[in-house]
Amino acid sequence: MSPVRRCSRTGCGLSAVATLTYVYADSTAVVGPLATHAEPHTYDLCETHGARLTAPRGWDVVRHDPDPAQTRVRSVDDLEALADAVREAARPSSRTEVALPDAGRRGHLRALPTPS
Numbered sequence: 001m002s003p004v005r006r007c008s009r010t011g012c013g014l015s016a017v018a019t020l021t022y023v024y025a026d027s028t029a030v031v032g033p034l035a036t037h038a039e040p041h042t043y044d045l046c047e048t049h050g051a052r053l054t055a056p057r058g059w060d061v062v063r064h065d066p067d068p069a070q071t072r073v074r075s076v077d078d079l080e081a082l083a084d085a086v087r088e089a090a091r092p093s094s095r096t097e098v099a100l101p102d103a104g105r106r107g108h109l110r111a112l113p114t115p116s
Contacts, residue, residue, distance in 0.1 A: 005038060007046035016044030020053065029055045032064035 005016040019035040020043040022028070031050050035042060045053065055061045 005034070005044050007049055008043040009045065009049050012046055012049060014046035014048070017047050018045045018050035019043070020045055020050070027059045028062055029053065029059060030062045030064065 006012070007014050007016050008020075017034055018031050019033070019039075021030045021032070021041070023030060031045070031053055034044065038044065053061060
């Protein structure tokens with residue numbers, strides 16, 4: 001399977017750069033950046049089809065063009081910092097545990113005697 005997603009428009013073989021989503025309750029078509037993975041009920045569009053999209057009468061088209069500075073690719077340093085944070089969170093706690101007094105409550109499983 002090709003890692004490049006193609007435009008959903010029939011007969012268009014260009015690479016997708018935007019995702020179209022319909023919000024039926026608001027009568028709105030939303031064109032935004034390409035979603036990280038394909039979702040049901042959304043459509044991937046190439047640059048041309050994303051720019052030329054029109055909506056039915058009475059509907060609004062909302063275009064979301066993110067700031068390029070906000071959509072930078074994560075660096076190796078970012079991924080290493082994330083991995084370090086996950087490792088730190090997974091380490092056993094060095095805190096001393098205080099035993100709570102038994103309140104007479106048992107676990108949810110009990111052993112029943114064999115009927116004689």
